[in-house]
Amino acid sequence: MENIKHIFKKEFKNYFVTPIAYIVISLFLLVIGWLFFSTFFLNSQASMMRFFSLLPITFSFIVPAITMRLFSEELNIGTYEILLTLPVKFRDIILGKFFAAVSFIAIMLLPTLIYAVSISFVGELDWGPVIGGYTGAILLGAAFSAIGIFASSLTKNQVIAFITGMTICFSLTLLTDFLLYFIPNTLIGFFQYFSANFHFQNISKGLIDSRDILYFITVSFIALYAANLVMKEKK
Amino acid sequence: MIQFIELSKNYGDVKALKNVSFEVKKGEILGLLGPNGAGKTTTYRILTGYLKPTSGTIKVKDYDVNEDIFEIKKMIGYLPESAPIYKDMLVYDYLNYIADIRKVSSSRKLSHIKELADICRLNNVMHKTIDELSKGYRQRVGIAHALMGDPDILVLDEPTSGLDPNQIVETREIIRRIGKEKTIIFSTHILSEAEATCDRVVIMDEGEIKADDTIENLKKSTNEDKFENIFRKITRGS
Numbered sequence: 208m209e210n211i212k213h214i215f216k217k218e219f220k221n222y223f224v225t226p227i228a229y230i231v232i233s234l235f236l237l238v239i240g241w242l243f244f245s246t247f248f249l250n251s252q253a254s255m256m257r258f259f260s261l262l263p264i265t266f267s268f269i270v271p272a273i274t275m276r277l278f279s280e281e282l283n284i285g286t287y288e289i290l291l292t293l294p295v296k297f298r299d300i301i302l303g304k305f306f307a308a309v310s311f312i313a314i315m316l317l318p319t320l321i322y323a324v325s326i327s328f329v330g331e332l333d334w335g336p337v338i339g340g341y342t343g344a345i346l347l348g349a350a351f352s353a354i355g356i357f358a359s360s361l362t363k364n365q366v367i368a369f370i371t372g373m374t375i376c377f378s379l380t381l382l383t384d385f386l387l388y389f390i391p392n393t394l395i396g397f398f399q400y401f402s403a404n405f406h407f408q409n410i411s412k413g414l415i416d417s418r419d420i421l422y423f424i425t426v427s428f429i430a431l432y433a434a435n436l437v438m439k440e441k442k
Numbered sequence: 443m444i445q446f447i448e449l450s451k452n453y454g455d456v457k458a459l460k461n462v463s464f465e466v467k468k469g470e471i472l473g474l475l476g477p478n479g480a481g482k483t484t485t486y487r488i489l490t491g492y493l494k495p496t497s498g499t500i501k502v503k504d505y506d507v508n509e510d511i512f513e514i515k516k517m518i519g520y521l522p523e524s525a526p527i528y529k530d531m532l533v534y535d536y537l538n539y540i541a542d543i544r545k546v547s548s549s550r551k552l553s554h555i556k557e558l559a560d561i562c563r564l565n566n567v568m569h570k571t572i573d574e575l576s577k578g579y580r581q582r583v584g585i586a587h588a589l590m591g592d593p594d595i596l597v598l599d600e601p602t603s604g605l606d607p608n609q610i611v612e613t614r615e616i617i618r619r620i621g622k623e624k625t626i627i628f629s630t631h632i633l634s635e636a637e638a639t640c641d642r643v644v645i646m647d648e649g650e651i652k653a654d655d656t657i658e659n660l661k662k663s664t665n666e667d668k669f670e671n672i673f674r675k676i677t678r679g680s
């Protein structure tokens with residue numbers, strides 16, 4: 208258990224000693240800030256709704272960029288051998304890296320609180336959906352991190368890890384939008400339960416439902432478990 | 443201390459190890475020698491838990507690699523070939539991280555890191571990133587990494603490869619010094635080095651053991667004066 212903490216500390220610190228962290232955070236703030244505020248004043252509504260509705264699609268490519276190096280780099284430069292011959296359990300390695308990625312996402316979201324604060328000066332901001340939205344954003348970030356870590360465990364090439372992770376995240380986000388064209392309407396209701404976007408939008412409306420939380424926890428668990436299987440299989 | 447029992451490893455169709463059996467006694471410095479591709483690194487990787495054997499097993503004390511690998515990992519300090527280490531980390535941070543994972547108590551940690559920095563002569567580079575270090579220093583960080591937490595057994599895969607003659611002598615000194623208290627398995631392509639440091643050698647080729655004896659005995663039994671000739675005879679015979 209204690210080793211989760213050590214791995215976490217190392218990985219989290221490592222994000223900030225390389226320029227990648229700052230590049231990713233800047234890119235995220237730039238993209239989301241522009242997409243959000245370019246239409247914000249047209250609606251003349253003091254709400255963060257649109258900001259949150261943009262998150263699943265933005266996270267689909269930002270989060271895999273955050274997680275791509277977690278295993279791929281180790282596999283590539285050979286430190287994976289050191290990691291696996293130290294007395295650390297696979298579970299601890301994976302969870303340490305996972306929590307580091309999730310914490311990084313939380314740090315990345317922190318500056319966007321300024322949006323909420325500034326909007327609350329302009330109009331009457333309902334804080335319920337904002338709190339729900341940020342809770343959802345962390346859950347969404349966690350699920351996508353787990354997927355990204357799984358993708359990273361598959362290959363020593365970071366680009367491949369990134370594209371694999373992004374493809375899975377995009378598919379989960381756009382699932383219902385895609386299927387809309389291919390399957391009868393009655394089935395959409397069933398398939399939307401697999402969509403990350405569907406569950407996230409529920410939370411970001413301020414409705415914190417155990418089903419939506421369970422969805423993100425399940426996705427995280429499945430992806431991390433898959434990464435664990437990949438590590439075992441590599442022996 | 444360590445028993446290799448009918449150890450075999452296949453990578454697909456390639457048989458990297460074929461029924462390898464030998465033993466390492468407590469306190470011994472054993473040289474595992476052989477040409478490239480002989481199966482030395484595979485042997486190390488199974489011993490350290492990086493790979494699983496296809497068949498056979500290794501026993502360390504009473505633990506079996508197939509069942510209690512976690513306990514075995516605690517006892518072994520391992521330096522993989524060419525010492526892969528996180529490039530972005532400071533030497534101190536790296537050693538500190540390994541100390542944490544090896545569960546070195548916080549009261550002892552600092553003095554232990556200092557002690558290892560002395561042994562491996564790392565004092566001047568503790569605040570540099572590993573990326574900045576020369577090959578020789580990187581190798582020494584790798585040795586310090588292997589020594590962290592005082593493991594009973596050291597496994598060093600070509601600790602002197604790629605070093606200049608001065609660094610080779612220094613590294614050899616380090617191995618000799620720590621070898622007084624620990625069980626060491628190491629490999630090298632420099633045969634004079636093996637002659638100078640090893641209590642016993644195991645010579646491998648093509649995944650099999652070709653010889654397992656002290657160098658003196660090998661010289662006697664083959665009527666050869668030079669260890670180099672013995673090595674070539676043994677490994678080119680097949």
